[in-house]
Amino acid sequence: MKSGDGVSKGLVVCEEALQRLLDGKPFVPEHVGLDLSKLTASIVSLEAGFDRGYLKKSRKAHLPIIAKIEAFRAEANKMPGSSSGESIKRLKNRLVLLEKELAMVSLQRDRVLTQNLQLWARVRELEQAGRQKTSQQVHRLPRS
Template structure:
């Protein structure tokens, strides 16, 4: 009875691991952001804390979870075109917004640089005028 109890604990661990992967909350760092079209029994086994070969088709008790894994992978493959299309569209929209923001920021930068150059030129004029006034005052006093 102990062996079947251990097997059910292992199977429960694999079920929980599969759920974590599907929920996007795996504990194994390599499984974070996993493309579900790449989901395999070995990935679920590793996520559950077992070696890659824990889940086997030859074990009848493993067949249901193996079927779930296959179904998830098939579903991801089926929908990957539209899913990838949505991701691409969202990224393109984001790119357009970033390009507009970049153009606005560049325009603001150019305006500020122009103002700074005008201020610098005015300061140079005033410094030159001040020097000329000092030299006139010195000549007038002598």
């Protein structure tokens, strides 16, 4: 599937994914705070919504984006001073996302616990009502 300029839609999606990673705004939660010195073609493929092996050096059309990925990774490895500041920023962003996720999961847990307690109380009420009904029926039986 190719767009009007001869570039496949998959490569366009990968280019967009690479840009999101470089901007620090990935869609995949595991890529938030990614150290660009660890950027790989498989990470870009996953960010684009494909499997790890989508981008391959054996495909001529993929060579330009793979070269970009390797260039960005090499550049990130050259600048240790600036990457530590960026690393801290990415880690803070990741921390914020994890805190939000924790709050959401805690809220869900509390709701489920509340529901379970309500169900448990209702079961006890029904069991007690069942016992009372059974004992009333036993008392009403005629003696022979």
